[in-house]
Amino acid sequence: GDSVTQMEGPVTLSEEAFLTINCTYTATGYPSLFWYVQYPGEGLQLLLKATKADDKGSNKGFEATYRKETTSFHLEKGSVQVSDSAVYFCALRGAGGGADGLTFGKGTHLIIQP
């Protein structure tokens, strides 16, 4: 079945550091890929998405590129801020039918120190 693997945290960085959170997936066909963010005490919010190979999703300075050849969708940001501290979830929605919900990774807790 479909699965998503992302790096385990917590990831602790200093403000203005470069961020990479790795995400790889297993799925049949061409799934849609997503990054969701969960700020403390809040629900999940869509951060960015990509629906086909080589697409780049971007939002709030974050970027991720859909790499079919490496089945990856790594999240990057050039200069993180304290306000980026949150839990980040990589997710996919399969293209081949079956369950219509999202398959999530376990989440990566990001802590940005001033």
Place this chain on the structure above:
Amino acid sequence: DAGVIQSPRHEVTEMGQEVTLRCKPISGHNSLFWYRQTMMRGLELLIYFNNNVPIDDSGMPEDRFSAKMPNASFSTLKIQPSEPRDSAVYFCASRPTGMRAFFGQGTRLTVV
């Protein structure tokens, strides 16, 4: 639109009690999902509905869990009897066909 509304936001209950979580999806969204979030297992899809019909409940952990969607604007997730290992954050999400999902703020359930 107010988004997906879940209630209660927090629930503390004793083992063995019945717990009912509620969700109001965004108007016009025809798919509704229930997820459970724990530290150990991350986010898991429990069940999803399409046009009020349960399509896939293979993620429901046990018979103690049940979900209903009596109409397009309301769904419940019930646990009876509850156990401490059911403690988690339960998310409801909705989406229109072909679009991305919108999540509620979740219900934090603690079973003592």
